[in-house]
Amino acid sequence: MSRGLNLLGALVCIGLLVYAIGYAQGVLGLEPCPLCIFQRIGIALIGVLFLLAAVHNPRRWGGRVYGVLLLLAVLATIGVAARHVWIQSQPPGTVASCGASLGYMVQIFPVGTVIRKVLTGSGECAKVTWRFLGLTMPAWVLIASVCLGALAAIANFPARRVAHRA
Numbered sequence: 750m751s752r753g754l755n756l757l758g759a760l761v762c763i764g765l766l767v768y769a770i771g772y773a774q775g776v777l778g779l780e781p782c783p784l785c786i787f788q789r790i791g792i793a794l795i796g797v798l799f800l801l802a803a804v805h806n807p808r809r810w811g812g813r814v815y816g817v818l819l820l821l822a823v824l825a826t827i828g829v830a831a832r833h834v835w836i837q838s839q840p841p842g843t844v845a846s847c848g849a850s851l852g853y854m855v856q857i858f859p860v861g862t863v864i865r866k867v868l869t870g871s872g873e874c875a876k877v878t879w880r881f882l883g884l885t886m887p888a889w890v891l892i893a894s895v896c897l898g899a900l901a902a903i904a905n906f907p908a909r910r911v912a913h914r915a
Contacts (some may be wrong), residue, residue, distance in 0.1 A: 755803035762796025782874040784833040788890045791826030795913035817906030823898035833887035834876050
């Protein structure tokens, strides 16, 4: 059962990335902001961990290791998505104006500085260019990440069966 659930998690992550990169960016022409890119990295990491867990199909403590790694990746992705939702909910003009692109920042600044600058958000991260059922893409990533975390827990932390005494 855990192999199938882990494979399902990997397929969901692939689907999310195909939509974001293939359709939203490729067809609709929506350019991702730095926080969007970090969310994509988080979903990709979650997908790779789900795939590794499905291929390896460990028992007991091995499954728990995958579960912990998955939950850490999920929590990081939830944190980035929540920050992005918060930035987008701020009144116009209260978020700093657009900064440099992520590619430029990676070339110029150390990694720690890039991460700090991206997580503080920029004007381009506050811009809402897509909605579905009234929610922005970061809000959907947040919801998907919570669901993926639940799936990771169910797949890799199986419930213990308690023997009933007569």
